[in-house]
Amino acid sequence: xxxxxxxxxxxxxxxxxxxxxxxxxxxxxxxxxxxxxxxxxxxxxxxxxxxxxxxxxxxxxxxxxxxxxxxxxxxxxxxxxxxxxxxxxxxxxxxxxxxxxxxxxxxxxxxxxxxxxxxxxxxxxxxxxxxxxxxxxxxxxxxxxxxxxxxxxxxxxxxxxxxxxxxxxxxxxxxxxxxxxxxxxxxxxxxxxxxxxxxxxxxxxxxxxxxxxxxxxxxxxxxxxxxxxxxxxxxxxxxxxxxxxxxxxxxxxxxxxxxxxxxxxxxxxxxxxxxxxxxxxxxxxxxxxxxxxxxxxxxxxxx
Numbered sequence: 001x002x003x004x005x006x007x008x009x010x011x012x013x014x015x016x017x018x019x020x021x022x023x024x025x026x027x028x029x030x031x032x033x034x035x036x037x038x039x040x041x042x043x044x045x046x047x048x049x050x051x052x053x054x055x056x057x058x059x060x061x062x063x064x065x066x067x068x069x070x071x072x073x074x075x076x077x078x079x080x081x082x083x084x085x086x087x088x089x090x091x092x093x094x095x096x097x098x099x100x101x102x103x104x105x106x107x108x109x110x111x112x113x114x115x116x117x118x119x120x121x122x123x124x125x126x127x128x129x130x131x132x133x134x135x136x137x138x139x140x141x142x143x144x145x146x147x148x149x150x151x152x153x154x155x156x157x158x159x160x161x162x163x164x165x166x167x168x169x170x171x172x173x174x175x176x177x178x179x180x181x182x183x184x185x186x187x188x189x190x191x192x193x194x195x196x197x198x199x200x201x202x203x204x205x206x207x208x209x210x211x212x213x214x215x216x217x218x219x220x221x222x223x224x225x226x227x228x229x230x231x232x233x234x235x236x237x238x239x240x241x242x243x244x245x246x247x248x249x250x251x252x253x254x255x256x257x258x259x260x261x262x263x264x265x266x267x268x269x270x271x272x273x274x275x276x277x278x279x280x281x282x283x284x285x286x287x288x289x290x291x292x293x294x295x296x297x298x299x300x301x302x303x
Contacts, residue, residue, distance in 0.1 A: 031072040032148040035290045051077050075297045083293035090276030096233040121211035123220045133181025141190025143197045147287050158210030161261045167284025180261050222256035229270040232299030236274045258282050
């Protein structure tokens with residue numbers, strides 16, 4: 001079928017699907033929900049909260065709360081609270097702003113060290129995008145991730161789609177990613193994707209992650225520029241526009257960043273406004289804040 005459900009998956013709905021794999025432990029898979037609640041409590045507070053106060057607001061013991069944070073990111077809740085602050089993006093712009101070099105940002109293929117993972121990517125021909133993915137077989141599955149429920153899609157060349165559903169919902173996330181390549185054949189096959197997902201989220205440390213970038217030529221330039229931003233650092237939409245040779249196309253860059261189909265691995269969360277505002281995030285701002293906070297904490301803990 002050119003744009004329908006493969007026979008192997010026709011018995012399941014397009015939401016979570018019949019086969020739902022949970023590669024992480026029970027403790028790990030609810031960490032994002034804890035972080036999401038912490039963001040709400042921190043934003044609602046008039047002043048920074050102590051460990052005891054924050055734990056109490058979340059109906060958790062201080063010891064349990066401390067353990068969740070330490071397992072998830074390796075720093076104390078007190079320290080992590082600084083990374084979740086609304087002005088964290090401004091701090092990153094001041095201390096860890098990355099200037100992109102055009103020579104590194106554009107090109108048909110390349111590699112970069114991100115998230116302690118070795119990523120390689122291949123930009124597919126413009127025709128694959130123009131014809132809506134016709135002729136492509138895209139396998140998909142739902143997985144637990146450090147940032148909640150994640151939908152992962154891949155061709156035989158690598159991961160082509162990764163979206164987070166905790167803020168947007170499973171059905172809209174599926175519809176969103178499928179709409180990128182409406183003429184492709186979609187096959188539910190989480191077993192085949194499991195090794196890629198393990199590598200993408202660090203369960204298989206050291207394994208390379210192959211990405212298949214499917215987009216319009218301008219989008220590909222923007223996404224490749226994003227791939228050059230180091231973990232724990234940020235850049236601006238205007239900086240990306242300069243890096244790809246279109247300094248006046250800041251709005252178009254913002255649109256392309258928002259249309260990035262491979263969240264987390266192509267780090268659109270590292271693009272912020274020149275003013276220090278977070279800007280938008282396709283899968284919800286709480287997810288963007290949690291990702292930036294986690295990356296900063298990991299980098300600080302390693303330095």
